[in-house]
Amino acid sequence: MNIFNNIESEVRRYCRAFPTIFTKAEGYKVIDQNGKRYIDFFSGSGSLNYGHNNPAMKQKLLEYISENGIVQGLDMATDAKRNFLKQFYDIILKKRNMDYKLQFPGPTGTNAVEAALKLVRKVTGRNNIACFTNSFHGMTLGALSVSFNASKKVTDKDAMTKFSVTMPFDGFFGEEYNSLNYIENYLKISRAKSDLPAAFILETIQCEGGINIATTGWLRELEKILKAYEVLLIIDDIQAGCGRTGTFFSFETSEIKPDIICLSKSLSGYGLPLALVLIKPELDVWQPGEHSGTFRGNNLAFVTATEALNYWKNNEFSDTIRIKSNIIPQRLSDLVKKYPEIHGKVRGRGFLWGFESNLKNFSVQVARDAFQAGLLIETAGPKNQVLKLMPPLITDEKGLNAGLDILQECLMRNYRKEL
Amino acid sequence: MNIFNNIESEVRRYCRAFPTIFTKAEGYKVIDQNGKRYIDFFSGSGSLNYGHNNPAMKQKLLEYISENGIVQGLDMATDAKRNFLKQFYDIILKKRNMDYKLQFPGPTGTNAVEAALKLVRKVTGRNNIACFTNSFHGMTLGALSVSFNASKKVTDKDAMTKFSVTMPFDGFFGEEYNSLNYIENYLKISRAKSDLPAAFILETIQCEGGINIATTGWLRELEKILKAYEVLLIIDDIQAGCGRTGTFFSFETSEIKPDIICLSKSLSGYGLPLALVLIKPELDVWQPGEHSGTFRGNNLAFVTATEALNYWKNNEFSDTIRIKSNIIPQRLSDLVKKYPEIHGKVRGRGFLWGFESNLKNFSVQVARDAFQAGLLIETAGPKNQVLKLMPPLITDEKGLNAGLDILQECLMRNYRKEL
């Protein structure tokens, strides 16, 4: 690891949590330079929903490269891009009766969020953006300004308070007050002051924030309120989208119709950088070139993304996810019961689950031990108190159980230390 | 083109300038679906300095993918990353006696700029950033805030005026005043007010701004002034770096030592998204994870980038560029003389040249005709009055002359229309 320590910036993070050098990967398994194998419950922070080096995508990628398919094309029209547009329209939009235009910003989630924020400000002529407690939307200045607690991470606190206002997420006040009352009252005040926000930006499931889930009823009611006040709704589906929760979009069961949707992470299917902003046609008021970016047309990513969408041609993949995923809450709930002193809480949907324990440093320690035992798993939440389970969607039962076995063992071991 | 018009956002730009569907590419040539071949003087806006589908890199890429090399790893340590770190240290840093730490932000130029701005603010505890007339640094909020005329492109003018101050680039006041006098006087005022900027961010050659070149003397003097006032210097070498001007960094001939250097575009060598922030070790005060990003470790890009650096093992590549590149100013100067009514101005270095004409819409029209005639070329400058010549560095004399022939013909044709 010497060269990493000597040359790479102190900002590096995951190479500290997972201190080895990885070389190869396949499906839900990752291999390091010593040949040790790890079960992956991390999925590149949600960017590998279809597993590592998915064979079908790999095949297409090798062909495209071999035949000198054009790789870098800014936003020029290419064959690869056309195929993706067609596939996305046919398989995702048309089937769901969704009417959206597609914008390709720079190929990362934070770029998609920046484009969305700029657009809602242009459309409405308003500056303020409402975001949520425990939100996370990215690391560039605009995305940071709508991320909770981001101010702790930057010298310039100003951007944090100036461009946005923080609303309570579903459940933030506990059972006592419904956060929607607060939101509606905020809008009442803002309207009286002629100072309504341009939009709300929302993750339906806050992943970095600790697997906080907005219920279907809350989402529907929120959409209704925002419509009444003529405030736009941006869904940041970067981490929870692309099938992670069992449906392609995380909000499908709620039947809401966001004005703008941000996608990235698993969009390319192969871990290649790609991002997408879906825009209701009437909001697509961009001037040509008004938001640009060198890598906004990553053709290799288009090739794999087109193949990835084949998973969604019918309901089979969704159904499989739903069935397999039942294992996770079952086994986690069993752990809660078995080790009551952990005061564990389990929440999630599809292949996105959190196991929370407020025992100090408990979750971080479990994750550390899990790495040693051959499982890659991350923590989330303001105090890293939540173990975040995100196996690739293609993980089979055997893989899930093998990972959960390791987790159970590490939980048990750390639970004993606590006693 | 129907699907692009129907589904893609109005924001699309280059598919309007180059209205065809591209399929394949090789070296300095691009091919569309009708089999028409184009000479590429655009190079993916500077991201294809080594040409399209460079054979050596292609080979490495195919091998890596075939062998299930790990693709997406956030900032985990991987074999591919280790190779790149070693190669970059040996070939770029050590040989030039440069001492820098490497940070991989999200894999686009604007992400690198955002990280740099955040870091200089953290290091200095100051908010204000000085940028330059006609600068362009990217499209996310922080990068926009240091881009000239960016305010014309966003509803929220505030970000533009609040976080930055604009300094005159070399030559901005014409011959009458040296812009450095202005800059030094600005620093005198700022210091008296205890309100010095954290840093200056500078492109040594402004590409989007119209091929404006900071002279060696100006750069050295600027560095001296900033040192005297303890203000940091960020060089944005995203478009002018990676060999574009004949040396790996654009500022090598000036011998300045920037505090921070931003690279992207041609860094991966193959048109794959990758970005890098070079940081003087004493400024590397990041906390682990303080600036993150899902695609900050693009392993496919590491593979090709490692191969690309082999071009710089000795001085041969540099020498070749210098010799070949003489053709460009020669032929452009001939055009200026031959068609004095165009009032052409020629400026540039290495494989980065501008041909300016203030005849209204002239340059845009020439570029449009060039596309029809089989040449991809872009315009730059606040009024798109500058034809920007950026052929891949691997273009041979024959290719350069073929492209310049087309350009000459289109210039002539449009010059006749003007008469």
Add this chain to the structure above:
Amino acid sequence: MNIFNNIESEVRRYCRAFPTIFTKAEGYKVIDQNGKRYIDFFSGSGSLNYGHNNPAMKQKLLEYISENGIVQGLDMATDAKRNFLKQFYDIILKKRNMDYKLQFPGPTGTNAVEAALKLVRKVTGRNNIACFTNSFHGMTLGALSVSFNASKKVTDKDAMTKFSVTMPFDGFFGEEYNSLNYIENYLKISRAKSDLPAAFILETIQCEGGINIATTGWLRELEKILKAYEVLLIIDDIQAGCGRTGTFFSFETSEIKPDIICLSKSLSGYGLPLALVLIKPELDVWQPGEHSGTFRGNNLAFVTATEALNYWKNNEFSDTIRIKSNIIPQRLSDLVKKYPEIHGKVRGRGFLWGFESNLKNFSVQVARDAFQAGLLIETAGPKNQVLKLMPPLITDEKGLNAGLDILQECLMRNYRKEL
């Protein structure tokens, strides 16, 4: 009026509402150049609580001027100031068991508010100030930034949204939601975000806002919440203080202990400019001269203010106000009943009452007619829908009835027009 029209700025306002030239005044009566007498229910917008040219104060003023007492002394120690300090301490602070330091800012209410805002920011190191719906605190930039709807009045909207956040006043949401729930929830979010406001600034009765009254229970509960979150409380008692509500401070009955209190308007007793900031001793962290102002020691105002405070030596004055003031709500309520089509609402306390009617322009028209009939009365509220009754506290029953007679007649007349 020609010279006023020709030379004075278009910004002039009350000379349009009361189109005559006034010459003399005494007690609750004002006389114009034609000898016409007006009953004053306006009291210089609350700056003449003791009536015009109060004889006792007049006497002291004439003596002081005649004897060449020092008039302008910045904040130098003077005899006149010493007397005022002593009197204010003895009669106001000591008797109420209040422990405060006295700061004399520039001699207007807005200057007092600016000083208070600067101080709470200095004390807490926080920037944000919470203000209330329909608040009004003054016309300088800082005071404007905490005034509701102020943004409608200035080009620079930014100051309005950046430095403050708006909280719902008592009753803002109607009966459905208690505004204190909203406030507490806002503080919960802010604390989680490490972004608590420095202070709340509050008028216990919003005068310009339309005679909106914070109930005793609401005030006490608010104080408790702010204490729990360690947020300071500034009471702006500029218009409602100095006896207007029957006690010297408007909040005496609630027994809250504000951290900072702003006074001005009737403080001098004679209509002379004077302002005062009361500061809990532990918050008095000013450096000498850190907030200054040429006229911060208006000695003529000290002379009359010292005399004015004699009204508060015992409870007699308070008692008289209470007894006399009963006439106002009684007669206004009778009007509501008599003319149900006006949908009148009556609210107020002491000598501060509002009569609201949502009939369009009704209140403005009544005030206009009242002027013709010999009564000076102003309107308030976001749509000027509230007739604001503020007779001098020294008005006797005869005077009150005479004014109310005129008001009744004008109400009746306009009510008939409506039918």
Add this chain to the structure above:
Amino acid sequence: MNIFNNIESEVRRYCRAFPTIFTKAEGYKVIDQNGKRYIDFFSGSGSLNYGHNNPAMKQKLLEYISENGIVQGLDMATDAKRNFLKQFYDIILKKRNMDYKLQFPGPTGTNAVEAALKLVRKVTGRNNIACFTNSFHGMTLGALSVSFNASKKVTDKDAMTKFSVTMPFDGFFGEEYNSLNYIENYLKISRAKSDLPAAFILETIQCEGGINIATTGWLRELEKILKAYEVLLIIDDIQAGCGRTGTFFSFETSEIKPDIICLSKSLSGYGLPLALVLIKPELDVWQPGEHSGTFRGNNLAFVTATEALNYWKNNEFSDTIRIKSNIIPQRLSDLVKKYPEIHGKVRGRGFLWGFESNLKNFSVQVARDAFQAGLLIETAGPKNQVLKLMPPLITDEKGLNAGLDILQECLMRNYRKEL
């Protein structure tokens, strides 16, 4: 002094510099409670140009009060105000061929500045205001934002940097560069960026800043530049106006025509709070009541101000000031020569002079001693290195010499200590 120490805020300043209790005053003399007499070279920081308790004004004031003239009238038309308007038009505006509308803001200088800033922003639709190095314009947020080094005095640094930009005053760069070059270059950059400031705000002589004098040529050239760029010019003549420099306005000799002029301090002539904004008629775009303030019509101040203007009916007063004032620079220059080790610098005009010494704490110590010896004198400049001589304009030769004698003695005494 006990009550001051115990009760008054720590913010008090001049009562520390002049530690006694003043009781009476007449002309250029002030008397304390022990009967000690002081020569006044301070003039209430420029608010007593006509001396203390000027007999003619005193007479008018006593009459007005005795006859129950209306005192507080907001901006209602009154007899006293009409007289002032007429007098100001006849004696000041008409005679100088000046065409301005009069706005009465709250009765302090900072209120006048706030009104001026708001108006230029409304007129131009631009936000940014250019102010000058070492400027001082007042203590409310807007005025602070255009005051140099104000940021040192407030927690909220943001207001300081956000709303304004600092330009170099005449001579700021020494002899090497003309500050006007910098200013014009700044405007060139701003125009290219479509970000011109709304206005420049300027004191022709910076009093608090250390008696820095803008030369006539510089003022004319500045006016020409601003016209060319369509940027407005506000002259803050609050301290240097009302005759202080020998003419009523400080800029009369330069013949510039400011767009807006702010007056206060000596406007009332008697030390009573009053302020005035003069506005070119075409810029008077205020809506009625758009900028208000309770004490904006201080009728007692109108009475004395009207009388004060009689001094300017012909040139006699101006001539007398000019002749008498010669004594000051003569005697100060003698001191410079006599005590070369002080490295004294003398500058000023009319009755406004500075004596600068960079010996550490020297000027502050001299002022302290002068107080003991019976002379009130203040220091100015960023390090309080300048003794500021501002005797009332009515001081006779005897008075001037008496004061200068004390100053000379204290200089000598401190100079000896230094040796």
